[in-house]
Every structure is written in structure tokens, then in C-alpha cells.
Amino acid sequence: MSTAPQSGKPPKTVAELCQVAELGEAAAQLATPEIAAPDFIQAMVGAEEFPDAVKFLAFSLPxxxxxxxxxxxxxxxxxxxxxxxxxxxxxxxxxxxxxxxxxxxxxxxxxxxxxxxxxxxxxxxxxxxxxxxxxxxxxxxxxxxxxxxxxxxxxxxxxxxxxxxxxQGASEAFRSFIAQGVEVARKIRIWEPAS
Incomplete structure (x- = not known):
């Protein structure tokens, strides 16, 4: 299987996802009211809050x-x-x-x-x-x-x-796996506004 399966589902807001995913305090503080989900994930990766970035993606995807x-x-x-x-x-x-x-x-x-x-x-x-x-x-x-x-x-x-x-390679593995999860989200367009 070379591509992610398709099914698409409307995502929850960043604030709702932070709550249901039970993100840690450091990650949750990166979630400003206007931040978009992809930017929030990048902020968590930049802050090396890897497990919370993984949780956020897992709760975002269908x-x-x-x-x-x-x-x-x-x-x-x-x-x-x-x-x-x-x-x-x-x-x-x-x-x-x-x-x-x-x-x-x-x-x-x-x-x-x-x-x-x-x-x-x-x-x-x-x-x-x-x-x-x-x-x-x-x-x-x-x-x-x-x-x-x-x-x-x-x-x-x-x-x-x-x-x-x-x-020693855990950070790089996290970055790679998170990038793959983001790519799945992009392919199924969960972050695009509903038309």
C-alpha cells in the first residue's frame, strides 16, 4: 500500500483538539487563538514537544x-x-x-x-x-x-x-513520523476550509 487511504472528516478546532488530546502545558501554551493546525504542529516540533505533536495529529486524523x-x-x-x-x-x-x-x-x-x-x-x-x-x-x-x-x-x-x-535518533525519528502524519492530513485535506 503506497498511498494513504481516503475518507476525510471535518476536523475539530485547535483548541478542542488540545483539550481532548490532553496535551501538556508547554505544548498547549503554543496554541494561540488564531493558530492554524499545521502551524501549531510545526511550533510543537520546533519546541521539541514531539509526543504532543504526535497526539495532536492522532486526534486530528480520521x-x-x-x-x-x-x-x-x-x-x-x-x-x-x-x-x-x-x-x-x-x-x-x-x-x-x-x-x-x-x-x-x-x-x-x-x-x-x-x-x-x-x-x-x-x-x-x-x-x-x-x-x-x-x-x-x-x-x-x-x-x-x-x-x-x-x-x-x-x-x-x-x-x-x-x-x-x-x-540518539529519537528526535529525527519523531520529526520524520510527524512529517508523514502531516502529509496524510494534507492529502485528505482536513485543514482546508469547507466549501
Whole structure:
């Protein structure tokens, strides 16, 4: 899959996103009333508030696009020959991105559990499970995930991806992954005014 999937959804304001994403004080202080989302992200990157920039993007993007972003970051962080459980989580996430069915969503959760939620691939697969549908076992009464569970798992996957390599390269990894998330947002035009 070489391009981000398309679905587009109206974004929330910068102030609303700061609140729901629970950004830290230093990042939130960069959010002036008139700042546009892309400029706010750049300000956070400039201030090296990387985890908050990741969170802001994860909460800005529609679910499927944010999961695609998490998957790409996790795939890069996992290397060319990841362990089988990591590869299985990446494959399950990719399968759901291509065909977002409930069966694929539940398969992603099974793969996430085996990979461990503390790995980039496990967290990306977990974000799939939270994307919609019941999080209860199939035989139990339906139970929806909390509203921002997908965004939180995506932010975790991207942050874990940036921190999973050489600590000296974490800043550069964050910058690269954030730039990729911004590119996804631009491609689906979430920051353009509604016409």
C-alpha cells in the first residue's frame, strides 16, 4: 500500500483538539487563538514537544487514516525482518486497512495481544480493534470503546516507533513520523476550509 487511504472528516478546532488530546502545558501554551493546525504542529516540533505533536495529529486524523499512519511508522520501526508475532500484528493491521471488516478488526486484536501492546506493531493493531464495533467478546452484549481509544492507541504506536531505535535518533525519528502524519492530513485535506 503506497498511498494513504481516503475518507476525510471535518476536523475539530485547535483548541478542542488540545483539550481532548490532553496535551501538556508547554505544548498547549503554543496554541494561540488564531493558530492554524499545521502551524501549531510545526511550533510543537520546533519546541521539541514531539509526543504532543504526535497526539495532536492522532486526534486530528480520521480513524482509518490515523491507523494507516500508525501502521507505516510501526512497520518502519520493526525493521526488515521483524519477529513472527510483530509481523503478524503488522499484517493484521494492514489487512484491516485494506478491508475494514469486523472479522479483521478482531483478528488485529488477537495479533496485538500476542505482539504486546507496548510494541509499535502491537499498539497499531490495538488501534484497529478500537476503531468501531463492540470491544466485548462476540457472545457478550455489545460494548463500544471509549471515544478516543483509537487516537490514543495510534499516538502510542507512533511514539513507541520513534523511541524504539537508537535513543540518539529519537528526535529525527519523531520529526520524520510527524512529517508523514502531516502529509496524510494534507492529502485528505482536513485543514482546508469547507466549501
Amino acid at each position: 480513524k482509518r487514516e490515523s491507523i494507516w499512519w500508525a501502521w507505516v511508522c510501526a512497520r518502519r520501526a520493526s525493521g526488515a525482518t521483524p519477529p513472527p508475532v510483530i509481523k503478524a500484528a503488522l499484517d493484521a493491521t494492514e489487512k484491516w486497512i485494506a478491508q475494514p471488516t469486523d472479522a479483521h478488526r478482531r483478528a488485529a486484536m488477537a495479533a496485538a495481544e500476542k505482539a504486546d501492546f507496548g510494541t509499535p506493531a502491537g499498539c497499531a493493531a490495538l488501534s484497529v480493534f478500537f476503531s468501531g464495533g463492540s470491544v466485548a467478546p462476540p457472545e457478550a452484549p455489545a460494548l463500544e470503546a471509549a471515544e478516543y481509544s483509537t487516537a490514543k492507541a495510534v499516538a502510542g504506536a507512533v511514539t513507541f516507533s520513534a523511541l524504539s531505535g537508537d535513543p
